[in-house]
């Protein structure tokens with residue numbers, strides 16, 4: 355229900371969550387992250403584009419912006435008083451923020467996914483996965499909420515608390531207001547975003563791509579996971595994949611920080627997410643740095659990928 359005197363699309367994030375009866379502590383976590391993103395967007399616009407001189411758990415060189423975004427989020431989450439544990443793609447281990455779990459939430463995040471695209475001025479994003487309690491090594495289907503913030507020509511926040519997927523835009527006052535409610539992804543679509551080098555694709559993945567191309571699917575790939583997923587969600591169709599490759603059977607993308615939150619959002623929008631054999635959200639992570647191949651988007655295309663892989667690997 356819209357507040358008196360306001361149209362539905364002037365509702366801000368906090369009011370929206372209150373209206374949907376979202377847990378107060380969870381609302382707090384989400385709003386802290388939304389607040390942190392205002393500082394992150396400012397760093398992206400004006401900050402240092404150089405390297406930090408350090409590398410992350412995956413041996414990737416950290417940029418000053420990665421480290422800064424990580425610090426901004428960590429500070430906000432620590433200050434919230436309702437977060438038990440956090441783990442970041444830019445940190446080597448789980449960081450405890452509170453000794454007790456009761457009523458608290460734990461958060462896994464990729465502070466600035468695609469950060470190497472900032473110097474060429476392409477879109478990047480923050481990806482967040484939230485669990486009730488202390489445990490961060492759970493299957494993604496247990497997420498209490500998932501969200502991302504996309505720093506493109508506009509700054510948008512896309513969120514699900516298990517009750518559909520909703521988009522908010524940052525306005526001139528740097529507040530997030532609702533712009534789309536109950537986003538839906540159709541069963542089939544004509545856009546595909548293929549990650550990884552094609553000459554390393556397995557026979558099954560090659561056959562999948564050939565079938566998409568034969569149907570006239572259009573290639574739409576930016577190299578940033580957040581904008582590429584956002585395109586599928588907002589156009590309401592298509593598929594993104596970063597498959598297993600001949601020399602890297604585990605693919606590239608990380609289950610805790612990248613795949614689980616996006617899979618949760620895609621399923622909430624009526625789409626699907628698979629590692630080529632089974633549902634991403636059913637995978638039990640054995641470690642914070644676990645990776646998996648991913649096929650995510652319209653249900654029919656995800657099923658086609660699974661069939662091609664079952665037949666040809």
Ligand code: F6P
Nearest residue numbers: 467468549550577578579580606
């Ligand atoms: O961290 C992951 C990421 O930068 C994603 O944003 C993107 O989808 C992928 O890696 C691109 O991978 P590659 O560098 O192999 O093209």
Ligand code: MN
Nearest residue numbers: 464467468612
């Ligand atoms: Mn990333």
